Amino acid sequence: MDQLLALRVFVRIAESGTFSKAADSMNIPRPTVTKLVQDLERHLATKLLHRTTRRVSVTPEGAAYYERAKRLIGDLDEMDEGAGRARAQPRGRIRVDIGSVLANMILIPALPGFRARHPDLHIDLGVSDRPIDLIGEGVDCVIRGGELADTTLVARRIADLDWVTCASPLYLGARGVPKHPSELLPREPEAKQTTRVPGHAIAGYFSSLTGRAFPLEFRKADEQILVQGQVVVAVNESTAHLSALLAGVGLGQAFKFMVAPHLQSGRLRTVLDDWRRPRQPLHVVYPGSRHLSAKTRLFVDWVAEVFAPFDDR
Structure with a gap:
């Protein structure tokens, strides 16, 4: 058993609530995900997940194990990124979701500049105005307007739009x-x-x-x-x-x-120029429960630069 991979799979299942979402977001076959969890539970001699036909939830033992596994994975990722920063540019793939007008008029025209500065970083850009389950869908960050309703997420305000x-x-x-x-x-x-x-x-x-x-x-x-x-x-x-x-x-x-x-x-x-609608706050949002990788932090900082000229404050 690849215990580190099994830990990552378990954490993703605990956060997303389903085996299928975890498999899709990690690009791992679903039978492999199931086997990794079974092997991990057999190794620990304890049940980590409670399965129903609709939802997967963590057991009390699984909840305690999840907290420590999440910290361990975060520490490992930070160690790897710290070593990598000393020798190379950030690399990998970032999954982002953004509304279509914001994508077509602001973000996409600026992407060649980002790619020129960071050629080893690749962007998977989901363009939609639908609500996104960041953890369940494995999305690193979204750019959305409006006030933040989900308190489990972290939002960085990047502009107010007239x-x-x-x-x-x-x-x-x-x-x-x-x-x-x-x-x-x-x-x-x-x-x-x-x-x-x-x-x-x-x-x-x-x-x-x-x-x-x-x-x-x-x-x-x-x-x-x-x-x-x-x-x-x-x-x-x-x-x-x-x-x-x-x-x-x-x-x-x-x-x-x-x-x-x-x-x-x-x-x-x-029309009606003497009547105003309150400005719309715009945020880049990412999961608060997940370690913010160096590549995502770099992208978030760049997004703030890109949207600064459009800030009507």
């Missing part, structure tokens, strides 16, 4: 330019009408978790207005949302850096 409310000239020519956020709400029916009619159409963005569209948010001094409006098209991916705005589907809110080229070209126009 929003703008905008639409295409085609849309505004057909529906008019709103002067107040209340105009985005469905209007009361006229005397002969029995249903509410939309004042404006909203190109919305919906949550991948709940399926609900996020409201538009407007603030001015102490006044705050949330507008659901008539969401005629909603998407859950940022590049598609930009495409919907450009196509004239409706009016919406998007990051200022994202629409800036289209504002300059005239393909989009801002």
